[in-house]
Amino acid sequence: MSAQREMKEKNPWHKPLTIIITVIGVIAIVALVTVAGLQNRPVFQKYKYGIVLDAGSSHTALYIYKWPAEKDNNTGRIEQKHSCKVKGKGISSYAAVPEKAGTSLTECMQEAEMQVPAWRHQETPLYLGATAGMRLLNMENKVASDKVFEAVEKALQRFPFSYQGARILSGQEEGAFGWVTVNYLDDRLKQGLQTTGALDLGGASTQISFVPHEYDISESPSNAVAFQLYGNYYNLYTHSFLCYGKDQALRMALAHQTRSGPIAISDPCFHPDYSVTRNYNTLYDSPCVSERKPKVAPLNFTHTGEGNFLQCQEVIRSLFNFKSCKYSKCSFNGIFQPPVQGSFGAFSAYYFVMNFLNLTDGSMSLETITNYVANYCSTPWDQIKKVYPDINEKYLAEYCFSGTYILTLLTEGYNFNTETFSKIKFIKEIKGSDAGWTLGYMLNLTNMIPAETKDSPPLPHAGYVSIVTVIVLLLFILVTLFILSFRSIWPKCSKEPQIV
Numbered sequence: 001m002s003a004q005r006e007m008k009e010k011n012p013w014h015k016p017l018t019i020i021i022t023v024i025g026v027i028a029i030v031a032l033v034t035v036a037g038l039q040n041r042p043v044f045q046k047y048k049y050g051i052v053l054d055a056g057s058s059h060t061a062l063y064i065y066k067w068p069a070e071k072d073n074n075t076g077r078i079e080q081k082h083s084c085k086v087k088g089k090g091i092s093s094y095a096a097v098p099e100k101a102g103t104s105l106t107e108c109m110q111e112a113e114m115q116v117p118a119w120r121h122q123e124t125p126l127y128l129g130a131t132a133g134m135r136l137l138n139m140e141n142k143v144a145s146d147k148v149f150e151a152v153e154k155a156l157q158r159f160p161f162s163y164q165g166a167r168i169l170s171g172q173e174e175g176a177f178g179w180v181t182v183n184y185l186d187d188r189l190k191q192g193l194q195t196t197g198a199l200d201l202g203g204a205s206t207q208i209s210f211v212p213h214e215y216d217i218s219e220s221p222s223n224a225v226a227f228q229l230y231g232n233y234y235n236l237y238t239h240s241f242l243c244y245g246k247d248q249a250l251r252m253a254l255a256h257q258t259r260s261g262p263i264a265i266s267d268p269c270f271h272p273d274y275s276v277t278r279n280y281n282t283l284y285d286s287p288c289v290s291e292r293k294p295k296v297a298p299l300n301f302t303h304t305g306e307g308n309f310l311q312c313q314e315v316i317r318s319l320f321n322f323k324s325c326k327y328s329k330c331s332f333n334g335i336f337q338p339p340v341q342g343s344f345g346a347f348s349a350y351y352f353v354m355n356f357l358n359l360t361d362g363s364m365s366l367e368t369i370t371n372y373v374a375n376y377c378s379t380p381w382d383q384i385k386k387v388y389p390d391i392n393e394k395y396l397a398e399y400c401f402s403g404t405y406i407l408t409l410l411t412e413g414y415n416f417n418t419e420t421f422s423k424i425k426f427i428k429e430i431k432g433s434d435a436g437w438t439l440g441y442m443l444n445l446t447n448m449i450p451a452e453t454k455d456s457p458p459l460p461h462a463g464y465v466s467i468v469t470v471i472v473l474l475l476f477i478l479v480t481l482f483i484l485s486f487r488s489i490w491p492k493c494s495k496e497p498q499i500v
């Protein structure tokens with residue numbers, strides 16, 4: 001019996017104080033673990049949205065972007081949620097009927113209303129940026145260009161979004177924002193990785209943008225754009241060639257061949273047996289060619305094909321002026337360009353054309369690609385139509401010219417060689433978002449890429465909670481041990497009377 005009592009006295013777990021400490025400790029640990037668990041459970045994701053309309057020369061496209069609502073302070077990934085191709089031509093084609101430029105946008109805008117949750121409509125920014133088609137209309141007829149913008153503004157303001165304005169982007173902005181988009185989507189900016197150059201081929205203009213090695217921006221300041229993104233500095237080279245988009249380049253090629261006002265031309269950039277009648281006034285109705293219109297010419301001319309790649313290259317070469325260059329190095333038309341360098345993403349018409357020709361597989365050499373295009377051009381038109389019965393004939397007829405133009409622009413215009421050409425990737429999208437200037441434009445206007453890196457806490461939240469839990473647990477064990485060790489030296493309280 002006395003041995004049992006002695007054991008009880010030696011074993012402090014039986015004492016009430018110890019039991020209370022243990023219970024409180026267990027409750028504290030359970031509470032801590034529960035709080036940590038609740039804090040880190042996946043929450044229902046809420047998104048914010050932004051809408052950008054790309055009013056291009058050939059058509060308008062609407063893009064909806066989304067990003068996690070709690071992370072719009074520069075940390076959340078922005079991605080494309082939806083895109084809508086506006087039916088009909090670009091807004092610049094409505095110069096004679098400006099209201100129609102506005103109404104043409106209705107269907108895609110209604111789609112946007114459905115795509116963005118109604119409770120987010122009012123706070124969703126809506127931008128419209130117009131590119132080379134409107135640049136040309138503005139040069140040609142400023143009044144008509146202003147009227148188109150008025151109509152477009154009126155139409156967009158009828159929708160419940162936060163309308164932020166419609167404007168013409170400069171060629172420099174178009175090039176630079178395309179570069180931002182590609183590098184943002186590739187996660188190169190945040191991680192400070194070597195950037196990718198951007199090659200954009202539109203209908204009316206074309207852009208080249210890249211960060212060159214040892215770049216002296218003072219040589220041609222108008223081609224330089226300085227960025228500070230996520231704490232990294234970039235000196236970007238960019239240039240936009242107005243009239244060198246694929247549709248205007250084709251006009252220039254046809255203008256070159258019809259400069260004497262003939263009744264028929266045999267065009268090496270179109271397939272053998274191809275034959276259509278074209279109108280002189282329609283062909284020369286663009287500031288890119290209007291000054292070259294022959295003084296004397298019939299109403300129409302017959303445009304037949306010849307399908308000769310090398311001769312087509314000759315025609316295209318005549319569109320570039322390689323003679324004068326006042327800088328250390330030029331691309332063409334006396335425009336400064338440092339040697340191309342690093343990897344490039346080529347999008348818009350670069351992709352449409354190379355994808356149609358099945359030439360986007362990165363393993364093909366420049367020589368193989370050139371031979372393929374040459375062979376494609378020499379294929380008779382009837383045969384081409386039989387092989388591709390479902391392709392729009394206007395696009396189909398132009399792939400020979402477009403393929404030859406792309407190769408000539410890249411190799412002779414921008415000076416890509418066999419080695420540097422192999423670093424060009426023909427892309428439509430990156431991680432589900434289309435490559436183009438629109439995302440970069442929105443990131444810039446909403447300040448969603450910080451100049452500085454964000455000062456983030458040294459530990460992620462979950463790590464922080466776990467470490468606090470472990471420390472509290474250790475403290476609890478220590479305090480318990482401390483109390484127990486003291487108890488062993490406390491004077492024993494005995495109910496038995498003490499004999500003095």
Ligand SMILES: Nc1nc2c(ncn2[C@@H]2O[C@H](COP(=O)(O)OP(=O)(O)O)[C@@H](O)[C@H]2O)c(=O)[nH]1
Pocket residue numbers: 055056057058059090131132133201202203204205245246247348349352353356395
């Ligand atoms: N083959 C093909 N060409 C296209 C397609 N969409 C646009 N294009 C052509 O590609 C060129 C560039 O189009 P886009 O990038 O929209 O340029 P933009 O209209 O000048 O902004 C134009 O000549 C268009 O006619 C397509 O889906 N397939």
